[in-house]
Amino acid sequence: MEVIGYDIKPCLESGIKFTTKQKVLAKADYVSIHTGGKEMVVGEKELALMKSTAYLINTSRGSNVDEQALYKALREGKIAGAALDVYADEPKSEGAEFKSKLKELDNVVSSSHLGASTIEAQRETSTEIARVISGYLLGGDFADAVNAGENIELEEIPVYTLFIHHRDVPGVFANIDKVLADNDINIRANYSRQIGSSGFAIAVYVIHKKVSSEIIKKLKAVPNVCNVKV
Numbered sequence: 001m002e003v004i005g006y007d008i009k010p011c012l013e014s015g016i017k018f019t020t021k022q023k024v025l026a027k028a029d030y031v032s033i034h035t036g037g038k039e040m041v042v043g044e045k046e047l048a049l050m051k052s053t054a055y056l057i058n059t060s061r062g063s064n065v066d067e068q069a070l071y072k073a074l075r076e077g078k079i080a081g082a083a084l085d086v087y088a089d090e091p092k093s094e095g096a097e098f099k100s101k102l103k104e105l106d107n108v109v110s111s112s113h114l115g116a117s118t119i120e121a122q123r124e125t126s127t128e129i130a131r132v133i134s135g136y137l138l139g140g141d142f143a144d145a146v147n148a149g150e151n152i153e154l155e156e157i158p159v160y161t162l163f164i165h166h167r168d169v170p171g172v173f174a175n176i177d178k179v180l181a182d183n184d185i186n187i188r189a190n191y192s193r194q195i196g197s198s199g200f201a202i203a204v205y206v207i208h209k210k211v212s213s214e215i216i217k218k219l220k221a222v223p224n225v226c227n228v229k230v
Helices: 021-027 044-049 067-075 119-139 172-182 213-220
Strands: 030-033 055-058 081-084 108-110 160-167 187-194 200-207 225-229
Touching (some): 044 067, 160 172, 172 187, 172 200, 172 213, 172 225
Parallel strands (some): 030 055
Antiparallel strands (some): 160 225
């Protein structure tokens, strides 16, 4: 299956063939919306570009689709069908009535904003999490990462990870970097996250070769470094 897509800032390493929004709508057999914003993405104009045999999938936000335009397009056969997990007006409490003209149509499949909570979805999500984490820890694989940074060379394999628990104070990175540089170890990337309000942080270094036990000893001796693991 050829996967095509449109994004304001496309991730070129994703395996998706990116093109214009208009070409995606005109060519795709299944149009799936994935966005964090609340703006309308598909309205009357966009629906008119879709094939009469195409299906629309919305699991992002109800406001991303003009429901009146969608109802009209579905009823008149301008598109084949729709699968929806989100709606412009969702019940706010248990037992509240779900009011939507779309539920009158036979070519609409609806779920109650709980599509990710099915047994199948939970199983697939768990498997994917395990695959991604093991790929990263064992080989520094950032495939499909949306926030890994723009300068990581994904093709430079193998890479290795170094985990450093340290006090969150100025100067720590400079001293760590010096130890690595003195031992001819190139840093591909460095990600650091605070551990709550404890005053400590975890830094994840992506480096181009393995570190020896001797280098680990030197890193542990760096002021304000608590522990080092590979």
